[in-house]
Amino acid sequence: MSEETASSVVIGIIGGSGLYHMDQLTFVREVNPMTPWGHPSSPITISQLPTGEQIAFIARHGKHHTHSPSAVPYAANIAALKHLGVKAILAFSAVGSLREEIRPGDFVIPDQIIDRTKGIRQASFFEGTNIVAHATFGDPFSKTFSAFLVPLVQNVLKESEGVQLHTGKCVVVMEGSLFSTRAESKMYRILGGDIINMSTLPEAKLAREAEISYALIATATDYDAWRESEEVVTVSEVLKTLHTNAETSRQVLCYPSGLGVNMPNSKVAQAVIAELHAAITSNQLTSEIEGSMEYSIVTQPAHQTASDREKLRYILPYFS
Numbered sequence: 001m002s003e004e005t006a007s008s009v010v011i012g013i014i015g016g017s018g019l020y021h022m023d024q025l026t027f028v029r030e031v032n033p034m035t036p037w038g039h040p041s042s043p044i045t046i047s048q049l050p051t052g053e054q055i056a057f058i059a060r061h062g063k064h065h066t067h068s069p070s071a072v073p074y075a076a077n078i079a080a081l082k083h084l085g086v087k088a089i090l091a092f093s094a095v096g097s098l099r100e101e102i103r104p105g106d107f108v109i110p111d112q113i114i115d116r117t118k119g120i121r122q123a124s125f126f127e128g129t130n131i132v133a134h135a136t137f138g139d140p141f142s143k144t145f146s147a148f149l150v151p152l153v154q155n156v157l158k159e160s161e162g163v164q165l166h167t168g169k170c171v172v173v174m175e176g177s178l179f180s181t182r183a184e185s186k187m188y189r190i191l192g193g194d195i196i197n198m199s200t201l202p203e204a205k206l207a208r209e210a211e212i213s214y215a216l217i218a219t220a221t222d223y224d225a226w227r228e229s230e231e232v233v234t235v236s237e238v239l240k241t242l243h244t245n246a247e248t249s250r251q252v253l254c255y256p257s258g259l260g261v262n263m264p265n266s267k268v269a270q271a272v273i274a275e276l277h278a279a280i281t282s283n284q285l286t287s288e289i290e291g292s293m294e295y296s297i298v299t300q301p302a303h304q305t306a307s308d309r310e311k312l313r314y315i316l317p318y319f320s
């Protein structure tokens with residue numbers, strides 16, 4: 001067993017646009033593994049609390065935002081986190097709002113996805129192998145993990161005047177890199193989309209195949225292009241709220257859920273991450289997903305090649 005596999009890194013954080021690092025925790029080490037799907041977007045930072053709980057953080061677009069949403073090495077990111085021992089991923093994303101009531105600055109924990117990516121991203125670990133598998137994906141985010149996050153996020157947002165948390169929403173994942181036309185933006189509203197980004201797929205699909213519990217905290221930065229009388233979204237508009245949203249996102253992990261608000265930062269971080277760590281290690285957030293792939297694999301072992309099995313062994317136990 002490698003050094004990383006043996007450690008207690010069970011929490012993975014994926015930072016989106018604007019969220020390129022976590023503060024407040026003690027740096028332990030950086031790892032940049034070569035997975036069967038290549039290197040991750042950037043080296044993964046492992047940090048820890050004084051009590052020893054560790055988290056792995058990866059910047060989705062790289063630390064200097066050098067990977068476009070269509071070119072993020074999603075499979076390598078998820079595989080690397082899984083190989084470290086991660087059981088639950090909390091992903092962050094900057095999103096456009098398709099609803100008047102979801103205002104820029106608001107937070108959203110969605111429960112559904114509409115896929116508007118165009119088939120150019122590797123969406124399955126089984127692609128390129130002769131092993132066929134069909135994972136269940138009706139509920140693309142972990143229900144228990146998302147529910148666990150709601151009070152944590154609500155606590156943080158109590159301190160940020162006027163910022164709302166929305167739940168039970170649907171995220172449209174588009175291809176990019178350009179933003180949507182006005183016609184597309186209006187169509188997504190008719191389809192039932194509430195927010196829009198360019199990155200939650202294939203990330204959520206790959207996490208599901210790797211049996212990692214996955215939840216998303218989305219932070220609204222703009223109203224996209226559907227409001228006829230308003231200007232359409234631009235990067236400068238997104239950047240206006242991105243910094244504040246990223247600061248608030250960091251607070252989510254560094255806020256004393258159920259404890260006093262005036263604690264020093266280090267104790268605060270300890271409280272929340274320890275809570276998340278305890279929930280994961282007691283299987284509260286992972287029992288619904290662990291073992292879920294075993295019966296999703298259609299191709300019988302006798303018809304699986306040794307090289308395919310070796311590749312998939314990196315992320316799943318069924319190929320040992």
Ligand SMILES: CSC[C@H]1O[C@H](OP(=O)(O)O)[C@H](O)[C@@H]1O
Pocket residue numbers: 015016017018060061068069092093094095197198199200235238
């Ligand atoms: C910078 S605006 C478009 C960009 O922002 C979102 O990134 P992420 O989901 O990683 O926060 C969106 O998906 C696009 O990639």
Ligand SMILES: Nc1ncnc2[nH]cnc12
Pocket residue numbers: 094095096097174179180196197198221222223224225233238
């Ligand atoms: N309007 C928008 N469309 C797609 N991705 C986004 N990320 C932030 N705002 C966005």
